[in-house]
Amino acid sequence: xxxxxxxxxxxxxxxAKLTAAFDGGAITSDGGLPLVxxxxxxxxxxxxxxxxxxxxxxVRFVRHDQLLLIRQRLYxxxxxxxxxxxxxxxxxxLVFKAIVGRNPEDNDLGSQPTFSRLENRVDRSxxxxxxxxxxxxxxxxxxxxxxxxxxxxDPSEARTYGQQELAFFNGHYDSYMYFPQFVCDAxxxxxxxxxxxxxxxxxxxxAVHLLLRIVQRLRAAWPxxxxxxxxxxxxxxxxxxNWLEEEGVGYTIGMGGNKALESLAxxxxxxxxxxxxxxxxPQRSFSSIRYxxxxxxxxxxxxxxxxxxxxxxxxxxxVIASRAGSNRALYEWYTERGGxxxxxxxxxxxGYEGDRMSCHRFEANAFRLLLHTAAYNLMLLFRERIAIPxxxxxDIQTIRIKLIKVGARVERTLRRIWIHLSSSWxxxxxxxxxxxxxxxxxxx
Numbered sequence: 001x002x003x004x005x006x007x008x009x010x011x012x013x014x015x016a017k018l019t020a021a022f023d024g025g026a027i028t029s030d031g032g033l034p035l036v037x038x039x040x041x042x043x044x045x046x047x048x049x050x051x052x053x054x055x056x057x058x059v060r061f062v063r064h065d066q067l068l069l070i071r072q073r074l075y076x077x078x079x080x081x082x083x084x085x086x087x088x089x090x091x092x093x094l095v096f097k098a099i100v101g102r103n104p105e106d107n108d109l110g111s112q113p114t115f116s117r118l119e120n121r122v123d124r125s126x127x128x129x130x131x132x133x134x135x136x137x138x139x140x141x142x143x144x145x146x147x148x149x150x151x152x153x154d155p156s157e158a159r160t161y162g163q164q165e166l167a168f169f170n171g172h173y174d175s176y177m178y179f180p181q182f183v184c185d186a187x188x189x190x191x192x193x194x195x196x197x198x199x200x201x202x203x204x205x206x207a208v209h210l211l212l213r214i215v216q217r218l219r220a221a222w223p224x225x226x227x228x229x230x231x232x233x234x235x236x237x238x239x240x241x242n243w244l245e246e247e248g249v250g251y252t253i254g255m256g257g258n259k260a261l262e263s264l265a266x267x268x269x270x271x272x273x274x275x276x277x278x279x280x281x282p283q284r285s286f287s288s289i290r291y292x293x294x295x296x297x298x299x300x301x302x303x304x305x306x307x308x309x310x311x312x313x314x315x316x317x318x319v320i321a322s323r324a325g326s327n328r329a330l331y332e333w334y335t336e337r338g339g340x341x342x343x344x345x346x347x348x349x350x351g352y353e354g355d356r357m358s359c360h361r362f363e364a365n366a367f368r369l370l371l372h373t374a375a376y377n378l379m380l381l382f383r384e385r386i387a388i389p390x391x392x393x394x395d396i397q398t399i400r401i402k403l404i405k406v407g408a409r410v411e412r413t414l415r416r417i418w419i420h421l422s423s424s425w426x427x428x429x430x431x432x433x434x435x436x437x438x439x440x441x442x443x444x
Contacts, residue, residue: 024409026104028095030079031408031421032431037075037099039382039438043141046071049374052129053122064110069118070371071100072109077375080400082353084115094410095419104412119359122367128213130370131193134377135214138190139221141381148226149218150186151211152341153235155179155203158196158355158369165362168199178357180369181206182345183214186230186337189344190380194373196357196366203234208243215247226250228323230337236320238296250323252334255303261318264289265305269316276309284308286327304331348376351396386437388430402427403434 008020040046050067075096076086090096091109100109110118158178160167169176179201183193192214197205211229218225229244233254244251255261268287276283285307292300301320304327308315321330348354354372357365379396391399406425411418421428 026094026410028093028408028410028419029406030093030095030404031406031419032404033075033079033095033099034419035403035431035434035438036078036378036382037071039385040071040074040378042438043137043378043381045137045374045378046074048133048137049074049130049371052133053118053126056121063107064114066118068100068102069110069114072096073115073118073371074375074378075099077352077372078379078396078400079404082356082372083358084112084119087112087115094417095408098410098417098419104410104417116359119364119367120361122363124363124366127196127363127366127370130367130374131195132213132217134194134370134373135192135217137377137381138185138188138192139217145222146218146225147222148228150228150230151183151192151214152186152337153181153183153207153211153229153231154337154341154345155181155197155234156345156349156355158357160199160357162358162360164357164360164365166198167357170199178365179203180355181210182341182348183210184341184344186340188380188384189340189347190377191344191348191373194348194354194369196362196369198362202237204231204237204240207231207235207237207240211249212243212247215249229253230334232337238293241301241320242298245322252304252319252321252323252330254334255318255320257316257318260293261289261291261303262316264291265307265316265318268305269307269314272307273309273314282308282310286331288321288327304334306331344376347395348373352376382438386434388433388437390430402430406431 006021006023010018012018047067050070053066055066072087073084076090081090087110091111094104096109097104097106102109157170157173157175158180160176160178164178167176167178170179177199179197179199181193181195181197182191184191193210195206195210215227218227228250230251231253233256236253236255241251241253268285272283272285287305289303289305290300291303302322304319304321306317306319319331319334323330325333352372352375354369354376357368359365359368379399383391383394383399391402406427407422409420411420421431425431
């Protein structure tokens with residue numbers, strides 16, 4: 001390959017000289033981001049997040065307004081630049097400048113040290129207020145009042161690799177980690193909570209306090225709403241079960257087997273096994289029993305029993321249920337949680353790097369988790385708003401490829417900032433349709 005200081009010439013192309021040069025002007029790879037900023041403005045997410053964070057800086061010496069920093073960090077995450085270190089090269093990008101409100105000739109954007117200072121001034125009360133804002137954003141963006149909602153709750157591993165506060169070794173996961181707790185709306189997969197916790201706590205730790213805050217806000221907005229909770233067997237804990245019943249919250253929660261349960265279920269298990277022996281084909285049946293622990297349950301509860309018998313053996317599962325319905329319908333409704341909360345967490349971790357907890361302070365990492373969660377929610381709402389069938393179930397990587405990662409040249413004229421999008425972009429029609437949905441009326 002021939003190369004000079006200004007040109008890169010590629011000999012493989014035989015028809016003419018194929019030469020590249022760094023003279024294209026101000027080029028960005030994220031020409032679709034203004035769509036996100038416009039939508040963010042319409043729901044006010046960045047502004048509300050910024051309002052909840054105390055800013056003690058003397059305005060006389062502030063170069064980067066706090067709202068600008070929140071927007072810059074949020075949009076970086078959405079565009080796939082998940083680490084604060086990415087700001088070092090993005091702070092000069094003219095599209096990023098434009099979407100946070102700066103002209104091309106203005107000062108460059110915030111740097112990594114600036115973001116570190118922002119993260120480290122967040123305290124515990126601010127973290128709680130930001131979690132409440134997740135619920136408030138959900139309520140504010142519903143087109144109609146909800147009559148019913150299902151809350152799925154689940155923890156997840158967030159590995160740590162340094163000297164982070166409250167990061168501990170967890171034998172179950174065989175790693176040093178945090179153990180964040182998540183709650184999502186089962187229908188939309190909107191994350192209503194993302195609470196960072198120390199690395200070695202029980203899976204259900206803090207669940208009552210967390211659900212209480214969510215339930216109170218939902219009922220304040222929609223007093224007649226019916227609320228249901230789904231969780232795996234790690235949450236079959238007496239205090240949580242009692243609280244759910246006292247609050248009138250329906251639930252289906254997995255439960256591990258024990259000798260008493262297995263004894264009560266034995267006749268049903270034997271019946272299904274006999275059907276398998278007679279038919280020679282796999283059998284799957286559902287029943288329920290009334291069960292009460294000797295010391296920790298104040299009353300008997302309905303426990304659904306699922307029995308599946310195949311040539312590989314007998315599989316028995318138990319689910320505690322307070323919600324009315326047939327045994328099969330309730331069990332299958334319970335198992336749907338694997339496709340909601342687990343999918344939401346996977347999207348957050350893999351699409352938004354939501355488990356990147358590299359700050360030293362615990363509260364700084366909790367704030368970082370919430371920023372990544374806010375980015376996830378913002379794009380979920382954005383996908384709802386544009387309502388493009390081809391993107392109805394698209395993950396963030398697909399949305400980035402089709403709507404955000406479009407090459408563009410930025411040009412400053414006397415009266416405008418032009419973003420010249422690639423004229424050969426194969427998804428140009430999707431961008432136009434998304435623009436029309438975000439901005440229903442033509443705008444100059």
